[in-house]
Amino acid sequence: xxxxxxxxxxxxxxxxxxAKRERVEKVKNLVDGVxxxxxxxxxxxxxxxxTGDRVVLEGNNQKQASFLSQSLVQIDPKKVHDLHMIMxxxxxPEHLDVFEYGIARKIDFSYAGPQSLRIAQMIEDxxxxxxxxxxxxxxxxxxxxxxxPNVALVAADKADxxxxxxTGPNTEETPTLVEAAAFRDGIVIAQVNEIVDELPRVDIxxxxxxxxxxxxxxxxxxxxxxxxxxxxxDIQILQAMMIIRGIYEKHGVKSLNHGIGFNTAAVELLxxxxxxxxxxxxxxxTNWVLNPHPTLIPAIESGWVESVYCFGGELGMEKYVEARxxxxxxxxxxxxxxxxTLAQLAGQYAVDLFIGSTLQMDALGNSxxxxxxxxxxxxxxxxxxxxxxxxxxxxxxxxNLKTSDDPLxxxxxxxxxxxxxxxxxxxxxxxxxxxxxxxxxxxxxxVAPVMIYGEDVTHIVTEEGIAxxxxxxxxxxxxxxxxxxxxxxxxxxxHNPKSTERLREKGFIALPEDLGxxxxxxxxxxxxxxxxDELVQWSGGLYNPPAKFRSW
Amino acid sequence: MKSAFLFPGQGSQYxxxxxxxxxxxxxxxxxxxxxxxxxxxxELLHSKKALSTTKAVxxxxxxxSVSTYKLFEKEGLYPSYVAGHSVGAFGAATASGVITFxxxxxxxxxxxxxMENTCDEGYGMAVVLGLDxxxxxxxxxxxxxxSEPVYVSNRNAPTQVTLSGxxxxxxxxxxxxxTHGATAAHFLNVSTPSHCPxxxxxxxxxxxxxxxxxxRRPKIPISSNSTSRLLMQADAVKEDLAxxxxxxxxxxxxxxLLFETGTRLFVEMPPGEVLTKLAxxxxxxxxxxxxSKNSIEDCMYVMKN
Numbered sequence: 001x002x003x004x005x006x007x008x009x010x011x012x013x014x015x016x017x018x019a020k021r022e023r024v025e026k027v028k029n030l031v032d033g034v035x036x037x038x039x040x041x042x043x044x045x046x047x048x049x050x051t052g053d054r055v056v057l058e059g060n061n062q063k064q065a066s067f068l069s070q071s072l073v074q075i076d077p078k079k080v081h082d083l084h085m086i087m088x089x090x091x092x093p094e095h096l097d098v099f100e101y102g103i104a105r106k107i108d109f110s111y112a113g114p115q116s117l118r119i120a121q122m123i124e125d126x127x128x129x130x131x132x133x134x135x136x137x138x139x140x141x142x143x144x145x146x147x148x149p150n151v152a153l154v155a156a157d158k159a160d161x162x163x164x165x166x167t168g169p170n171t172e173e174t175p176t177l178v179e180a181a182a183f184r185d186g187i188v189i190a191q192v193n194e195i196v197d198e199l200p201r202v203d204i205x206x207x208x209x210x211x212x213x214x215x216x217x218x219x220x221x222x223x224x225x226x227x228x229x230x231x232x233x234d235i236q237i238l239q240a241m242m243i244i245r246g247i248y249e250k251h252g253v254k255s256l257n258h259g260i261g262f263n264t265a266a267v268e269l270l271x272x273x274x275x276x277x278x279x280x281x282x283x284x285x286t287n288w289v290l291n292p293h294p295t296l297i298p299a300i301e302s303g304w305v306e307s308v309y310c311f312g313g314e315l316g317m318e319k320y321v322e323a324r325x326x327x328x329x330x331x332x333x334x335x336x337x338x339x340x341t342l343a344q345l346a347g348q349y350a351v352d353l354f355i356g357s358t359l360q361m362d363a364l365g366n367s368x369x370x371x372x373x374x375x376x377x378x379x380x381x382x383x384x385x386x387x388x389x390x391x392x393x394x395x396x397x398x399x400n401l402k403t404s405d406d407p408l409x410x411x412x413x414x415x416x417x418x419x420x421x422x423x424x425x426x427x428x429x430x431x432x433x434x435x436x437x438x439x440x441x442x443x444x445x446x447v448a449p450v451m452i453y454g455e456d457v458t459h460i461v462t463e464e465g466i467a468x469x470x471x472x473x474x475x476x477x478x479x480x481x482x483x484x485x486x487x488x489x490x491x492x493x494x495h496n497p498k499s500t501e502r503l504r505e506k507g508f509i510a511l512p513e514d515l516g517x518x519x520x521x522x523x524x525x526x527x528x529x530x531x532x533d534e535l536v537q538w539s540g541g542l543y544n545p546p547a548k549f550r551s552w
Numbered sequence: 553m554k555s556a557f558l559f560p561g562q563g564s565q566y567x568x569x570x571x572x573x574x575x576x577x578x579x580x581x582x583x584x585x586x587x588x589x590x591x592x593x594x595e596l597l598h599s600k601k602a603l604s605t606t607k608a609v610x611x612x613x614x615x616x617s618v619s620t621y622k623l624f625e626k627e628g629l630y631p632s633y634v635a636g637h638s639v640g641a642f643g644a645a646t647a648s649g650v651i652t653f654x655x656x657x658x659x660x661x662x663x664x665x666x667m668e669n670t671c672d673e674g675y676g677m678a679v680v681l682g683l684d685x686x687x688x689x690x691x692x693x694x695x696x697x698x699s700e701p702v703y704v705s706n707r708n709a710p711t712q713v714t715l716s717g718x719x720x721x722x723x724x725x726x727x728x729x730x731t732h733g734a735t736a737a738h739f740l741n742v743s744t745p746s747h748c749p750x751x752x753x754x755x756x757x758x759x760x761x762x763x764x765x766x767x768r769r770p771k772i773p774i775s776s777n778s779t780s781r782l783l784m785q786a787d788a789v790k791e792d793l794a795x796x797x798x799x800x801x802x803x804x805x806x807x808x809l810l811f812e813t814g815t816r817l818f819v820e821m822p823p824g825e826v827l828t829k830l831a832x833x834x835x836x837x838x839x840x841x842x843x844s845k846n847s848i849e850d851c852m853y854v855m856k857n
Contacts, residue, residue, distance in 0.1 A: 093814045117805060118812045121781055372686065373805070424711075426682050426733040548837065 016185035023048050023187060024210065034163040034206070035195070036213040041071045044211070046079045048187050053080075053150040055104075056143070056181065059087035059095060060172045060340070061111070061379070062222050062312045065155035067191045067215030069094045072153070077102040084108070086147050088136055088173060088340075089379075090115045091222070099128045108147055109377060110134045116374035123375065123443050133375075133449060135383040137344040140173060143180035152181035152188045155219040156212075158199055159192040163206035166199040169292075169313030169321065169336035170221065175204055176341040182208040191215040200333035223315035223546045225291040227265040230531045235463045238512065238522035239418055240266035243355065244275050245515045246466045247416060247459055248284040252396040255287040257347045257384050259356025263418045265295040267355075272302040272528040289347045292317040292328070292336070294545070297538045298528035300327055309346055310338040311380070316549075320542035340380075347384040352397035353414035354384040358451065359423060361430055363479045363491050365454030365469055367417050368436040375443050378451065385452040387413045401458060401470050412470055416459040417452060421487030428489035429462075430482065454478075462487065465511040472508060484509050555817040555855060556775070556810045557624075558831070559617045559636030559643035561801075562742055564824030565609045567600045573619055573822065574848050578626055582619035582653065586611070589657055606744055607664025610639040614660050617643040617821035618653055620843055629855040631819070633782070633810050635775035637827060638706075638746065638801055639663065641793055648770040650789045655765055662761055663797065666754040667744045675745040677705065678715045678722045682735030688713050691732065695724055703748035706801040709830055711735075716745035751798040759794035780805035782813070803827075804834060811835050819843070819851050 012018070026047040030036065036044045045068075049055060057072065058065040073094040082105040087095065090112040098104040099122060108131035112119050122128040134142070143149060154174050156165040167174050181188050189211045190204075244267060247253065258264035271285060286306040290296065292314045299305055308328050313321075313336055321328045321336045331337050347354065358367040367385075370376065391398070391413070398411035419429045440448040458470035460482060467481040484500040486492030503509045512519055529535045532549050573579050587594055590611065597615075602608035617640065624630070625647075636644035639660055646656045680688055689704050692715065696702065700721035706714040715722055719739075726737045745751070767786040774783040777796040783789045807818075807830070818840045820828045825842035832840040841851050 093812065115812050117780075117808050121809070125781070426735070427684060427687075427711075 020185045020187065023050070031211065033161065034209065034211050035161070036189070036211050038214050038216060041067070041213050042074045044213075045071055045189075046075050048189065048211070049075070049080050049083070049151050051081050052083070054084045054086060054147060056086045056149040056152045056177045057095070058154045058174065058177065059089045059091060059109075060312065061089050062224060062314070063155055063170045063172050064091055064220040064222070065153050065191050066092060066220040067213070067217065068153040068155070068189065072103065073097045073101065075103050081105070084131070086139065086143065086149060088139060090119060092220070096122060096128070105129055106131055108132055108134065108139065108142070110136045110139050111377040111379040113376045113379075116371070116376040120373055120375040120443060130443070130445075132446065133377045135378045136173070136340060136380045137348070137383050140176050140341050143177065148184050148186070149177075149181045150186050152177050152186060154178060154188065154190050156190050156192045156204070158194055158196050159190065159212045160197065160199050160206075161195060163190075163209040163212050164199055164202045165190055165192070165204040165206075165209060165212075166201060167203040168200070169318055169338060171203050171338045172312040173340040175339065178204055178208050187211070189213065191219060193218045200335060201331040203331075203337065221315050223549070225260060225314050226294050226316070226545070226549055227262055228532050228549055229265065229269060229295065229527055229529050229535070232262050232266045232269070232524070232527060234522050234524065235420055236263050236266045237270070237524065237526055238463060238517070238519060239263055239461050240270045241274055241517050241522055241526075242461055242466055242510075242512060242515060243267055243416070243418070244270060244280070244284070245278065245517060246510050247353075247414065247461075248275075249278060249280055251352070251400045251414060253284050253352045253414060254395065254397065255351040256285065256353040256355070257289045257351055258293070259354065259381055259384070261357040263357050264355060265293070266527070268293060268295040268299055269527040269529055271299040271304050273526050276302070287351075289343050289351055292321055294532070294535045294543055295529070297535050297543060300324060301538050302528075309343055310336060311340040311343040312338045315546045316544045319544060320539050323542050344380055344383050347380070348388050349391055351413075352395055353416065355416040355418065356381055356385060356452070358417045358419045359429065360434055361417065361419060361460070361482070362432065362434050362454070363430070363482055364475065365417070365457040365460065365478065365482060366434060366450050367452040367454070367457065368434045368449065369451050370434075370436045370439045370449050372435050372438050373442070375439065378449070381451050385415050386456040387415065403471060412458060414458050415452060415456050416461060417457050418461045421462050421464065421489050421492060428491075430486040430489040430491040432490065460485065465509055465514075467509050468507065477508075481508055553817055554632040554813065554815045555819060556633040556635060556815045557621065557631040557644075557647065558818055558820045558827040559634065559640030559647070560613060560820060560824055560827055561636070561638030561640045562606065562609050562613070562746070563740070564826050565603050565612055566823060567603060568598055569612055569616060569823050570594060570598045573616060574623060576623055578622045579619040582615060582622065585653070586615050586657060589654055590661065605664070606667050606742065607661060610660040610664045611657065613639055613823070614643050614646075614656055616823055618646050618656070620821045620848065621647045623848060624852065624855065627852060629852060631772060633775055633813065633815060634772050635806050635810065636777075637803055638777065638796065641774075641777050641796060643821065644774050645770070645789055645793060648772040648774055648789070650767050650770050650786055651765065659758070659761060659793070663754065663758060666757055667746065667751065667797070670754055671745055671750060673743065674719055675717065675743070675750070676719050676722065677740040677742050677745060678726055678738060679712065679740055680715065680726075680729050680734050680737045681712050683713070683729060683733050684711055685713050687733065688715070688729070691728060692725055695721075695728060697721060700724070701750065703745075703750075704800065705747040706803060707805065708801075708803045709834060710804060712830075714740065714747075716748040717750065718745075746797060747800050749798055755794050755798040758797065759790075762790045762794055775806040775810050777801045777803070777806065780809050782809065803830070807831050807834060811838065817841070817854065819855070
C-alpha cells in the first residue's frame with residue numbers, strides 16, 4: 001500500500017534555495033553582476049547576512065580576510081546580531097570585536113593563539129558563547145554536518161569578472177570553506193586584491209562564488225613558519241642530532257611533518273651536514289607535508305627532498321617555490337597550490353612521523369601547550385599527533401613500531417614530542433598534573449585541552465636522551481622511561497639510576513652516548529645555515545625574507 | 553598603527569625629577585598649578601626627603617606623566633589606549649579625560665596619606681624573579697601566618713611577581729624562594745604593603761572620595777590594573793581606581809591585552825623606562841619608547857608617522 005496523501009500539498013523541499021534567492025534579491029540594485037562595490041560592502045553584508053546566521057570567516061592560519069572582517073565589525077547590530085561564527089583561526093582584534101558589539105554571539109574555532117587572553121576574558125565575562133575547540137580538520141568536517149554555514153567570507157588574490165578566484169600559494173582551506181556554503185545554498189563572498197581579465201589559473205570556480213569585492217588593501221598574511229636560525233640553541237642542535245640518529249635513521253622515516261618550532265628547524269638544517277655524514281640521503285626525509293619552511297631550503301638544494309605538500313604558503317617563499325617545481329605542488333601557472341584540508345589529511349594518514357615541541361608533559365606522556373588564563377585552542381597538532389586507527393597501509397617506519405607478534409598486531413605512526421626539561425626560569429616541563437586541567441575549569445571547557453595524548457606518543461626527546469615510549473605497554477614502565485630523561489624536574493627526581501641502566505640495556509631509552517653522539521659535537525657550526533642571510537644565499541637569492549626577518 | 557601610552561608607578565621616581573621635564577609652557581602651567589593646589593614649592597615636592605614619602609612620590613609621578621601627556625595632546629597626538637601601573641592609573645585616567653588633573657592630584661595625595669597612615673613600619677614589598685605566580689602563590693600560602701601576613705601582589709611579567717606584607721613574613725618567603733627556584737628575590741624600596749588586602753580601608757576611603765566627583769566617560773580606552781580588561785565606562789574606571797590599591801596589579805595581562813588589540817607602539821611617560829623594558833621583553837615584535845630615554849621629539853615623530 002502506498003501512502004499518497006501524506007504531506008502532498010504542504011511541504012517544501014527547497015526552502016534553502018528560496019531563502020537564498022530572497023537574500024540575493026535584496027542586493028540586486030547594489031551590485032554590478034557579482035561585484036559588490038568596495039564602498040558599499042557594509043551595506044551589502046547587512047543585507048546578505050541575517051541575524052543568527054552561521055558565518056565562516058577566514059581567519060586561517062596565515063591568510064586573513066581582513067577587509068571583510070573589518071567590514072563585518074561595522075555592521076549595525078540592530079540590523080544583524082547574534083551571529084554564530086565558525087573560524088579556523090581567531091587572529092585579529094576585530095574577530096573578537098564583533099562579540100563586544102553584539103554582532104556575534106557564539107563561536108566554534110580551532111586556534112586562537114593571537115587572541116588567547118581576550119577570548120579567555122570574554123568567555124569568563126560571558127561576552128562570548130563558546131561552542132567548542134576543534135582541530136582544523138574536525139572543524140572542517142562539521143561544516144558538512146552540524147555547523148553548516150549560511151555565509152562564507154573568504155579572501156583571494158585575484159578574481160575575474162565572472163567570479164572565478166585565484167588563491168595561489170595561499171589557497172589554504174578556502175576551497176573547503178567555500179564548498180560547504182556553495183553546495184548548501186549558502187552565500188559565498190570573496191574579497192580580492194584585484195579583478196583581472198585573465199587569471200593565472202582557477203583555484204575556485206565562479207559557480208561556487210556568489211559575490212566578489214575588491215578590498216581596500218591586500219589581505220593580511222602572517223609569516224608564521226619562518227624561523228631565524230640565529231636563535232637555535234646548542235641544546236636544540238643536540239636534540240636534533242638525537243632525533244636524526246635515534247629516530248629517523250633508526251626507524252627509516254621517509255615521510256613526515258614537522259610541527260612549528262626551533263627544534264624542528266634545527267633538524268631541517270642538520271640534514272645536509274650531520275645527516276649527510278651518516279650517509280642518510282635518500283633514506284630519510286624524502287617526502288614532506290610542510291609549509292614552505294625557509295629552513296628546509298638547504299636540504300632541498302642538497303638533494304634530500306623529493307616532494308613537499310603545503311598547508312598554506314609562507315611569505316617570502318613564493319619565487320623560490322616557483323623555481324623549484326619538481327619539489328613543490330604548483331599549478332599550470334607555476335605558483336604554489338596549498339590546501340590545508342588535504343595536507344592535514346595527508347599528515348594524518350599518509351606520513352610516517354609527526355614531531356612537535358611541547359611545553360608541558362605529565363608522567364603518562366600527555367602533552368599540553370596551554371598557558372593558564374589563556375584559551376589558545378589546538379590548530380592542527382592533535383590531528384597530526386595521534387595514531388590513526390583507520391590506517392591500513394604499511395611503510396617501513398610504521399611497521400617498525402610493531403611490538404608484538406600477535407597475528408592482528410599492526411604498526412604505529414611515529415609521534416614524537418620534544419622538550420627541554422625546563423622551560424625558561426625554572427618552570428619544569430615534566431609535571432604531575434597538567435595546567436590544561438585548570439584551563440578546563442577556568443574556561444568551563446568540556447574536556448581538558450590536551451594537545452597530544454600519552455597513548456599516542458611513541459617517542460619523547462629531551463636534552464637528556466630519548467625515551468622509546470612505544471616499546472612498553474606498562475604504565476609504570478613508561479613512567480620510568482619518562483622519569484629517566486626528565487632531568488631534575490620533580491618527575492625526573494623519582495628516577496632510579498638502576499632502572500635507568502636497565503632501560504638503557506633494553507634499548508627503551510637512549511642517551512646521546514648510546515647513539516654515538518658527543519654533547520660537545522652539538523655546535524652551531526653544524527647548521528647548514530646559521531642565519532636568514534645564509535638561507536637567502538642557499539636559495540640563490542630566490543628567498544625574499546619579510547622585513548622583520550631582515551637584519552640588513 | 554595602534555599605540556598605547558604607559559604611565560609609570562612607584563619605583564621610577566628620583567630626586568629633582570620634575571626639573572627634567574620638557575621645557576614648555578604647558579608643563580610649566582601644570583607645575584605651577586600643582587604647587588598652588590598643594591600649597592608648596594617645587595623643590596619641596598621632589599626633594600630627597602619628600603620622596604621618602606609615598607605621598608610625594610605619587611604626586612610627582614602624576615605631575616611628571618600628565619604634564620608630558622599634555623604636550624602630545626597639544627600636538628593632537630592621541631594614543632589608541634592608555635594604561636598606568638598602580639598610581640600611574642590616575643595619570644592614565646586624567647589623559648583619558650575621566651578626571652581632571654586637579655581631581656587626580658588631590659586623589660593621589662589622599663591615596664598617599666591613607667597608605668602612609670594605614671600600616672605602621674614593619675610592612676613593605678618584595679620582588680621575586682624566576683618563579684611564576686602559581687608557584688609563588690603556593691609557597692606564600694604554605695608559609696602564611698596571620699600575624700606576619702604576606703600576599704602575592706603584582707604580576708609584572710610571567711616570572712616577575714611582587715609580594716606585599718609584613719617585613720618579617722616577607723623575609724621568610726624571600727629566604728625560602730632563594731633556595732627553591734627563584735633566580736633573584738629582594739626587598740623593594742617601598743615602605744607600604746601596596747596591592748593587598750591590608751589596604752582594604754584605603755580602597756574604601758578612596759571610593760568615597762571618588763563618589764563625590766562627577767566622572768566623565770573615558771575618551772581613550774584604559775587597560776585596567778585590577779581586571780586587565782579595557783575600561784570604557786566612567787563607573788568602571790572609578791571602580792578600578794579605588795579597588796586597585798588593595799588588589800594585585802595584573803600588569804602583564806593588561807599589556808598583553810593591548811598587544812592583542814593590535815597595539816604595536818608603546819610609549820612610556822616619564823620618569824624612567826621600567827614599563828618600556830617590561831613590554832619589550834614580553835612582546836619582541838612591538839616598538840617601545842620612553843620619553844626619558846628617547847626624548848619627546850623622537851616619540852612625537854614616531855607617533856606622527
